[in-house]
Amino acid sequence: MTEIRLKQVRKAYGDVEVIHGIDLVAESGEFVVFVGPSGCGKSTLLRIIAGLEEVTSGEVEIDGVVVNDIAASDRGLAMVFQSYALYPHMSVYKNMAFGLENTKMPKAEINQQVRDAAALLQITELLDRRPKALSGGQRQRVAIGRAIVRNPKAFLFDEPLSNLDAELRVTMRKELAALHAKIGGTMIYVTHDQTEAMTLADKIVVLQGGNVEQIGKPLDLYNTPSNAFVAGFIGSPRMNLLSAQAERSEQGGIDLVSGTHRIALPELAGIAPGDKVTCGIRPEHITITHQDSADLTVTVEFAEQLGGETYLYCSGGGVADLTVHHMGQLNKQKGDTLHLALDRSQMHVFGADGAAIVNGIY
Amino acid sequence: MPEKNANTSLSDRLTAIAAIPVVLFFRLFEAPFRFVQKIGGLKAMPYIFLLPNLAFFGVFVVVPLFINFSFSFTGGTNIFLSERVYTGTEQxxxxxxxxxxxxxxxxxxxxxxxxxxxxxxxxxxxxxxxxxxxxxxxxxxxxxxxxxxxxxxxxxxxxxxxxxxxxxxxxxxxxxxxxxxxxxxxxxxxxxxxxxxxxxxxxxxxxxxxxxxxxxxxxxxxxxxxxxxxxxxxxxxxxxxxxxxxxxxxxxxxxxxxxxxxxxxxxxxxxxxxxxxxxxxxxxxxxxxxxxxxxxxxxxxxxxxxxxxxxxxxxxxxxxxxxxxxxxxxxxxxxxxxx
The missing domain is CATH 1.10.3720.10 (MetI-like)
Incomplete structure (x- = not known):
């Protein structure tokens, strides 16, 4: 079991700094997912941990030992690449055995380890095949097998599922989760897909522009995002974010005015009349109601009927894009008017700087 | 607005007049291809386009190859194949x-x-x-x-x-x-x-x-x-x-x-x-x-x-x-x- 710790890690290419002083800990046996949009620095951070990139400043510690000057091969980590990086001229067996051969391990032992890993991943019958004779999912398994066979201190995954089709991605996601449960081990996983992050992670690290936006358990990030970026990034479909201005209400509370809509709130610390804020509400926390009790009145632009649930994409009254989720079927069409109520206990308000002022109003 | 329309229409007319020789040229140029396609169908067309290169290759590569091969079975110093002495495999x-x-x-x-x-x-x-x-x-x-x-x-x-x-x-x-x-x-x-x-x-x-x-x-x-x-x-x-x-x-x-x-x-x-x-x-x-x-x-x-x-x-x-x-x-x- 291995703990990986980053202390004030910075990375610059020439004058351009891409990682701006990151602190984080991957606890022993934890499945940590780095998630963020393209160019946020998540792969660079993983490569820094792997030893494939040098840090410009800061420290990378593995089990309390600073490994900044230790070569990638001596860090005891294994990496699964986005492209799988299987040697195309070698059989699956040779691919898996290659790293062990470097350690001068006896052949019988190599054979045993390769076959054990192959059995674990159910790829024993593929051992004699070359990578080009394998499907995407099989290649993925071989790449994982190549990592497992080395019995590493920790596993690093660099967007390992992004080359697979949607269906296979779901299957492999489940298999990865099962694998983590079976072999334990610290795993750091990079993805831009927040669904992968939510389903796999013990801990999610949300990155943007080389900075950590928030670190936490998946549902903590979902329920109490620390800022509007995390709120918008975590969750699918994404949280509705409405620009609004706070005004004193006639009843003594605060009204958030967004276009022609007026959302009544009680007096809240951190929000004063005149403040520009962003009101966040997830699609599943909006309900269809009567005109009298409505916070918003909008028009349906597009209705997505999935059978078991319905998504309505709406606009109107100065709100350009609002998604509403409804469990079950709902017979609505383009042009229909909807009166919507927002669940105050699930409402988020972010300040002008994007930081959360309140997550849930009671 | 009417003036603009008049200009556009004049420019259109000039374009149309300028296009006449181009169109005529293409019509004439297309004629043999249309004919071949009518006779041989679409399958014959690639060979028509290959013909110039094949002719060039034939004249400058294949024919000299055969001439050279024939020369190797002849003797003497005469350069004209018809006047050279056949010597079989002597060379x-x-x-x-x-x-x-x-x-x-x-x-x-x-x-x-x-x-x-x-x-x-x-x-x-x-x-x-x-x-x-x-x-x-x-x-x-x-x-x-x-x-x-x-x-x-x-x-x-x-x-x-x-x-x-x-x-x-x-x-x-x-x-x-x-x-x-x-x-x-x-x-x-x-x-x-x-x-x-x-x-x-x-x-x-x-x-x-x-x-x-x-x-x-x-x-x-x-x-x-x-x-x-x-x-x-x-x-x-x-x-x-x-x-x-x-x-x-x-x-x-x-x-x-x-x-x-x-x-x-x-x-x-x-x-x-x-x-x-x-x-x-x-x-x-x-x-x-x-x-x-x-x-x-x-x-x-x-x-x-x-x-x-x-x-x-x-x-x-x-x-x-x-x-x-x-x-x-x-x-x-x-x-x-x-x-």
Whole structure:
């Protein structure tokens, strides 16, 4: 079991700094997912941990030992690449055995380890095949097998599922989760897909522009995002974010005015009349109601009927894009008017700087 | 607004008038194609487009090939095939009449066999050195070294020169009063007569051809190296693979198809060597650097008695060797595409 710790890690290419002083800990046996949009620095951070990139400043510690000057091969980590990086001229067996051969391990032992890993991943019958004779999912398994066979201190995954089709991605996601449960081990996983992050992670690290936006358990990030970026990034479909201005209400509370809509709130610390804020509400926390009790009145632009649930994409009254989720079927069409109520206990308000002022109003 | 409409309409009219000759030209140009398509259907069309090239290839390659082949069964000095004497396989028998094939002196046409031996020596030394140097250069220039682009250009530049220019440059350097000898004298060494010594002449023939061709093969190998995904090297790095093992177990096997193409191309070009060496050494001293193509040229055109028949027979033999090498090249390319 291995703990990986980053202390004030910075990375610059020439004058351009891409990682701006990151602190984080991957606890022993934890499945940590780095998630963020393209160019946020998540792969660079993983490569820094792997030893494939040098840090410009800061420290990378593995089990309390600073490994900044230790070569990638001596860090005891294994990496699964986005492209799988299987040697195309070698059989699956040779691919898996290659790293062990470097350690001068006896052949019988190599054979045993390769076959054990192959059995674990159910790829024993593929051992004699070359990578080009394998499907995407099989290649993925071989790449994982190549990592497992080395019995590493920790596993690093660099967007390992992004080359697979949607269906296979779901299957492999489940298999990865099962694998983590079976072999334990610290795993750091990079993805831009927040669904992968939510389903796999013990801990999610949300990155943007080389900075950590928030670190936490998946549902903590979902329920109490620390800022509007995390709120918008975590969750699918994404949280509705409405620009609004706070005004004193006639009843003594605060009204958030967004276009022609007026959302009544009680007096809240951190929000004063005149403040520009962003009101966040997830699609599943909006309900269809009567005109009298409505916070918003909008028009349906597009209705997505999935059978078991319905998504309505709406606009109107100065709100350009609002998604509403409804469990079950709902017979609505383009042009229909909807009166919507927002669940105050699930409402988020972010300040002008994007930081959360309140997550849930009671 | 009406004025704008009038302008637009005038410009439209002028455009339409200007288009008339263009349209007429295309109508006329299309006519034979339309006719062929009507007669032969769509399947005939590719052959119509191939026809100019096929005609060119036929007139300048296939017909001379047959003429050459016919010449090899004739004797005498007459240039018109119809007036030449049919001699059957006499020219081939003459070429291959040897006491011991490993000893050119024992052959009736010892110049032919000497040229073959010279060519084989040249090919073995030149191709092996050329491929090794191209590979090393490509490996170095594939690394992130300073001024990489500049060095790539420097190594490729000689490829752009005409072989005659290359030979003249090096002749200027290597002659008795050339700059290399001037340099040797200036540092107190003796002048070397490079073109009087058979060994030196062969060395410089090989060196100059390597100098002029290396850039081309380096480029093929460089392209091959760059096609190897960097992820593989990173995976090897994570696996703790030593640089030597990375070269032998990853780089070389993945570069092998390119290397095979380079070897076969270099072999073909090596067997065909002529112009550079002819200008550089003239085949000398004696026949020390006379290769097979020069033998054919000299026998057919540059001797007092122009023996077209013998030259043709020798070129048929050379053609067969090149044919086999070309098959090897095609096989190599196919293998490269399979990987």
């Amino acid at each position: 081939y028998e003459f070429l291959f009449d040897c006491g011991n094939y490993l000893d050119p002196q024992s052959c009736r046409e010892d110049r032919f066999w000497k040229a073959i031996f010279n060519t084989m020596t040249f090919v073995v030394l030149q191709v092996s050195s050329l491929v090794a140097l191209s590979l090393v250069t490509a490996l170095i220039l594939n690394r992130k070294i300073r001024a990489r682009g500049f060095f790539r250009a420097v190594f490729f530049f000689p490829v752009l020169l005409s072989p005659v220019v290359v030979a003249l440059i090096w002749k200027w350097i290597l002659l008795r009063d050339g700059i290399l000898n001037a340099f040797l004298v200036s540092i107190g060494l003796e002048r070397i007569l490079f073109f009087i010594s058979p060994e030196w002449a062969m060395f410089w023939a090989i060196f100059v051809s390597i100098w002029s061709q290396m850039g081309f093969y380096m480029l093929i190998l460089l392209a091959g190296l760059q096609a190897i995904p960097p992820d593989l090297y990173e995976a090897a790095e994570m696996d703790g693979t030593s640089p030597e093992r990375v070269f032998w177990r990853i780089t070389l096997p993945l570069l092998w198809p390119n290397l095979l193409v380079v070897v076969v191309l270099a072999l073909i070009k090596g067997v065909q060597v002529f112009d550079e060496v002819f200008v550089l050494t003239g085949g000398g001293p004696g026949t020390a650097t006379q290769f097979i193509v020069q033998y054919i040229y000299t026998t057919g055109f540059a001797s007092s008695v122009q023996n077209f028949g013998l030259a043709s027979a020798a070129s048929v033999v050379l053609g067969l060797v090149l044919f086999v090498l070309t098959l090897a090249q095609l096989a190599a390319v196919r293998r490269k595409n399979d990987v």
